[in-house]
Amino acid sequence: MELARKSLFFVVDDDPVTRLMLCRFLERHGYLAKGFANGALVLDAFDQERPDVILMDAKMPVMDGFEACRRLKERPDLRHVPVLMITGLNDDDSVDRAFEIGATDFITKPIHWAILRNRVHYLLANIEAGHKLSLAARVFDNTGEGIVVTDARARIQSVNPAFTHITGYPAREALGRKMSMLKSGRHSSEFYEKLWSELTQRGQWQGEFYNRRKDGTIYPQWANISAVYAPGGQIENFITVFSDLTALRESEQNLLYVTGHDALTGLPNRHLFHERLSFVLGEARESGTMVWVLLLDLDRFKVINETMGHDVGDALIVEVGRRLAAILGGRGSLSRLGGDEFAVILPKTEDAQSVAQLADVMLQSMRDPFVIHEVEFFAGASIGIGVHPLDGEDAKTLMKNVDAALYHAKEKGRNNFQFFRNEMNTRALARMRMETSLRMALERQEFELYFQPQIHLATGELAGVEALIRWNRPGHGMVAPGEFIPLAEETGLIIPMGNWALNDACRRARSWFASGVKPFRMAVNLSGLQFEQPDFVAWVTETLSSTGMEARWLELELTESIAMGDAVETLIKLKSLSEVGVRLSIDDFGTGFSSLKYLKRFPIDTLKIDQSFVRNCADDLEDAVIIRAVIGLAHSLGLTVIAEGVEKSDQIDFLQIHGCNEVQGYFYGRPMAESALLEFLRKRGDS
Ligand code: C2E
Ligand code: CA
Ligand code: CA
Numbered sequence: 239m240e241l242a243r244k245s246l247f248f249v250v251d252d253d254p255v256t257r258l259m260l261c262r263f264l265e266r267h268g269y270l271a272k273g274f275a276n277g278a279l280v281l282d283a284f285d286q287e288r289p290d291v292i293l294m295d296a297k298m299p300v301m302d303g304f305e306a307c308r309r310l311k312e313r314p315d316l317r318h319v320p321v322l323m324i325t326g327l328n329d330d331d332s333v334d335r336a337f338e339i340g341a342t343d344f345i346t347k348p349i350h351w352a353i354l355r356n357r358v359h360y361l362l363a364n365i366e367a368g369h370k371l372s373l374a375a376r377v378f379d380n381t382g383e384g385i386v387v388t389d390a391r392a393r394i395q396s397v398n399p400a401f402t403h404i405t406g407y408p409a410r411e412a413l414g415r416k417m418s419m420l421k422s423g424r425h426s427s428e429f430y431e432k433l434w435s436e437l438t439q440r441g442q443w444q445g446e447f448y449n450r451r452k453d454g455t456i457y458p459q460w461a462n463i464s465a466v467y468a469p470g471g472q473i474e475n476f477i478t479v480f481s482d483l484t485a486l487r488e489s490e491q492n493l494l495y496v497t498g499h500d501a502l503t504g505l506p507n508r509h510l511f512h513e514r515l516s517f518v519l520g521e522a523r524e525s526g527t528m529v530w531v532l533l534l535d536l537d538r539f540k541v542i543n544e545t546m547g548h549d550v551g552d553a554l555i556v557e558v559g560r561r562l563a564a565i566l567g568g569r570g571s572l573s574r575l576g577g578d579e580f581a582v583i584l585p586k587t588e589d590a591q592s593v594a595q596l597a598d599v600m601l602q603s604m605r606d607p608f609v610i611h612e613v614e615f616f617a618g619a620s621i622g623i624g625v626h627p628l629d630g631e632d633a634k635t636l637m638k639n640v641d642a643a644l645y646h647a648k649e650k651g652r653n654n655f656q657f658f659r660n661e662m663n664t665r666a667l668a669r670m671r672m673e674t675s676l677r678m679a680l681e682r683q684e685f686e687l688y689f690q691p692q693i694h695l696a697t698g699e700l701a702g703v704e705a706l707i708r709w710n711r712p713g714h715g716m717v718a719p720g721e722f723i724p725l726a727e728e729t730g731l732i733i734p735m736g737n738w739a740l741n742d743a744c745r746r747a748r749s750w751f752a753s754g755v756k757p758f759r760m761a762v763n764l765s766g767l768q769f770e771q772p773d774f775v776a777w778v779t780e781t782l783s784s785t786g787m788e789a790r791w792l793e794l795e796l797t798e799s800i801a802m803g804d805a806v807e808t809l810i811k812l813k814s815l816s817e818v819g820v821r822l823s824i825d826d827f828g829t830g831f832s833s834l835k836y837l838k839r840f841p842i843d844t845l846k847i848d849q850s851f852v853r854n855c856a857d858d859l860e861d862a863v864i865i866r867a868v869i870g871l872a873h874s875l876g877l878t879v880i881a882e883g884v885e886k887s888d889q890i891d892f893l894q895i896h897g898c899n900e901v902q903g904y905f906y907g908r909p910m911a912e913s914a915l916l917e918f919l920r921k922r923g924d925s
Contacts, residue, residue: 244268244269244270245269245270245290245291245362246269246270246271246272246287246288246289246290246291247261247264247269247270247271247272247289247290247291247292247293248271248272248274248280248283248289248291248292248293249261249264249271249272249273249274249293250273250274250275250276250277250279250280250292250293250294250295250298250303250306251273251274251275251293251295251298251324252275252276252295252297252298252299253295254275256295256347256349257273257274257275258273259349260273260293260349261273263351263354263355264358267355267358269358272287272289275298276298276299276300276301276306277294277298277300277301277302277303277305277306277307277309278300278301278306279300280292280294280306281301281306281309281310284310284313284316288316288319289319290319290320290362290365291319291320291321291322291358291361291362291365292310292319292320292321292322293322293324294306294307294321294322294323294324294341295323295324295325296323296324296325296326296332296336297325297326303323303324303325304335304336304339307321307323307336307339307340307341308339308340310340311339311340317340320342320343320361320365321340321341321342322341322342322343322344322345322357322358322361323336323341323343323344323345324344324345324346324347324349325344325345325346325347326346326347342361343357343361345357378398379398379399380399381398381400382400382481383400383479383480383481384397384398384400384401384403384404384405384459384478384479384480384481384482385397385398385400385401385477385478385479385480386398386401386412386417386477386478386480387475387476387477387478388417388475388476388478389474389475389476390472390473390474390475390476391416392416392417392418392476393414393415393416393417394412394413394414394415394416394417395413395475396409396413397409397412397413404451404457404459404480404481404482405420405449405451405452406451406452406453407419407452411452417478420449420450421449421450422447422448422449422450422456423450424447424448424456425447425448429447433445433447433463437463437465437476438465438473441464441465441467441473442462442463442464442465443461443462443463444460444461444462444463445460445461446458446459446460446461446483447459447461449480457482457483457484458482458483458484458487459480459481459482459483460480460481460483461478461479461480461481462478462479462480463476463477463478463479464476464477497509497510498510498513500573500574500576502552502555502556502559502574503555503556503559503560503574504559505559505563505572505573505574505580506571506572506573506574507573507574507575507576508573508574508575508576510573511573511575511581511583512633514571514573514583515529515531515583515633515636515637516633518583518585519626519631519632519633519636521585522585522626522627523627523631527585528585528588528625528626528627528628529583529584529585529625529626529636530570530582530583530584530585530588530593530623530624530625530626531581531582531583531584531623531624531625531626531636531637531640532581532582532584532593532596532597532600532621532622532623532640532655533575533579533580533581533621533622533623533637533640533641533643533644534562534579534580534581534582534600534604534619534620534621535578535579535580535619535620535621535622535644535648536554536558536578536604536617536618536619537617537618537619537620537648537652537653538615538616538617538618539551539554539555539577539578539617540578542554542615542617546610546613546615550610550611550613550615553610553611554608554610554615554617555574555578557608557610558578558580558604558608558617558619559572559574559580561603561604561606562580562582562600562603565596565599565600565603566582566596569584569596570582570583570584570585571583584596590625590657590662590665590666591665591666591669591728593623593625594623594655594657594662594666594669594670597621597623597655598655598670600619600621600655601618601619601621601653601654601655604617604618604619605618605653618652618653619652619653620644620647620648620652620653620654620655620656621644621647621654621655621656622640622641622642622643622644622645622646622647622655622656622658623640623643623655623656623657623658623662624636624637624639624640624643624657624658625657625658625659628659629658629659639658640658642658643656643657643658644656669725672722672725673725673729673731675711676709676722676725676726676729676731677731679709679711680731680734680735680738684709684710684711684712685707685708685709685710685735685738685739685742686707686708686709686710686716686911687705687706687707687708687739687742687743687746687912688705688706688707688708688909688910688911689703689704689705689706689909689910689911689912689915690703690704690706690902690907690908690909690910691703691902691906691907691915691918692704692759692761692880692900692901692902693900693901693902693906694899694900695890695893695894695898695899695900695901696894696899700758700919700922701758701759701880701900702758702759702760702761702791702793703758703759703760703761703915704761704762704763704795704902704909705739705742705743705760705761705762705763706719706763706909707719707723707735707739707763708909709721709722723765727765727766727767730767732765732767732768733765733767733768733771736763736764736765736767736768737768737777737781739762739763740762740778740781741781741784741785743760743762743792744760744762744781744782744785744787744792745785745787746912747760747787747791747792748785748786748787750916751791752786755916755919757788757791758791759791759792759793759821760787760791760792760793761793761794761795761823762792762793762794762795763795763825764794764795764796764797764800766797766799766800769796769800769811774811775811775814775815775818778792778794778815778818778820779818782818782820788819789818789819789820790819790820790821792820792821793820793821793822793823793843793844794815794820794821794822794823795823795824795825795846796822796823796824796825797824797825797826797830798824798825798826798827798829798830799830801824801837801840801842808840809839809840812840812841812842813841815841816841821843821844822840822841822842822843822844823842823843823844823845823846823880824837824842824844824845824846825846826846826848827845827846827847827848827868828847828848828850828851828864828868829848829850837875837877838875842877843877843878844877844878844879844880845868845872845877845878845879845880846880846881846882846902847865847868847869847879847880847881847882847898848882848883849882849883849903850883851864851865851868852865852881852882852883852884852889852893852903853883853885853889855889855892855893856886856888856889856891856892862892865881865892865893865896865898866896869896869897869898873897878899878900879897879898879899879900880898880899880900880901880902881893881898881900881901881902881903882901882902882903883902883903883904884901884902884903884904884905884906885903885904885905886905887905889903889905890905
């Protein structure tokens, strides 16, 4: 520490010449000096000014130097000011007395100027060092940073109060122990090795790491460790200055949360949304996956907020957030971007259809009235949808386009969603129209069953018919099931639809048989969803009794995936159906993964070889081998085999040679309406 100002000397001597000479001498050596004629005067002067050193004559009138020095040393604020006694009394008593009352040093008269110069110089150097030390000590004791001094082997030599405050170890428990007493166990040995090698090579290390307090808690700290070198160049000590980052981390986290979340809804805010989006997009770029973003904006928020007040507006926003969160469940992440704008990020695995469905559900829930303070509101919303990477590689472009899509939705009269890409809108729209009309089709009884004959290969007799559903869609003609069954499966409509089909098939068959048609099997297709219904078996038996259909004429066509589902449950259901007397067949056999061995445990009656094998069985060696194997194994299990999709006579020849039991296909008859079937039967003489 440099003393910034010049040192000030008070020179106290009753002899004006000595006083003046002393002052001049000091000034010549670059100090400031003030003269006083006696001890009493100097004591008064302290109230205005503080000297760094006092040169004090021992013998003076009014108040001698000894007395002045004694009084000086009584005052706590002046006690530290060094007093250099100048005395003509060159006797041991005076010297002893001077030191006794607290004088720092003394010189004798007549003044030996060279000695005085050295004494003064030495005194000032001492003062400076003392200053530095006391300053360092004050820093050491009072700083909030923990300070540890260790020897070269990291044994603790000295710690400050802050060390104790932070680590919980009082000095007496820390001294002599190694720094490793504070190890948290959170860092690898490589971490400490690296720290040490840096410290020994460069003499310095700083960084963040975890330590353990006396009470066992682990805390993060920022530490600055420096080596202290002995004159020989070897490391003598290490000084570690560290601060506890716990509070900082907590406040940072809090800040992060506060800055990352919307205070009203508790949802992530715009800031966090953008961070998340960028993160998700980064991941998606690496994995090559899609990321959907939905932007929802309430249609009537402004009006409600302005007419009903902000309280109501706030409550509405909270409820909107709650509804959206409930719809999403764990799917994607919801944020409130501000105002009445909400955003959803849907990473991966989503296709346009499911996103459209989600948007539709979101819109529906916004259409439901909001009840706030017992008043009903209708808010409604519009949604814009975009997808990465098609609509934007980066967050900014993507959001710009999602915004445009939202704008488009507003333009379209609100209360709807729009994809940024028009072709997606067209498809989504077509699908939604289809879904709506599919729902209505059930009520309006637009479905109809067609029947396709199944023939005994050996005799050419009719073995049965398969009921195949058709949708007589107004304006579209007869729609084949391939166009609506997948959508019906997705929406769950397949359940009432399939139930209708089963009921209608039984009802019609029963009426044919009652009118004299020779009974035959009625095969009805089943969806997995139908089969999964807990009361499925009961429902089948009920249908049988309510339609008057005999169980033995009903055959249910299951797919391999149904049969291979939850084994115990499936087995129970299949067994009860079989006990009722209903026949069971496995449809599209060969396209799934069922093994014949597995099927052995099930009460299955028939295997339907999928048409893809039948199509080329006469020419394709591989298909031929498969069909022969299936027929052989099925027969060894006692099952009937039926081949579907039979169109040509060479296929029939092949199937006949290899012992296939029955066939179904265009060769014998297409699926036909009831009247056509009855006509078909009449012509064949089966009725
Ligand atoms: P599936 O059960 O495999 O039905 C056989 C399909 O092959 C029928 O198509 C039939 O018209 C067609 N087909 C019959 N013979 C030939 C042929 O010689 N050549 C060719 N190329 N095709 C032939 P469809 O009627 O369009 O039915 C398609 C699928 O829809 C059915 O496949 C079935 O999985 C499903 N489906 C039909 N009706 C129902 C139903 O009531 N409930 C359920 N769950 N699914 C049904
Ligand atoms: Ca079928
Ligand atoms: Ca089939």
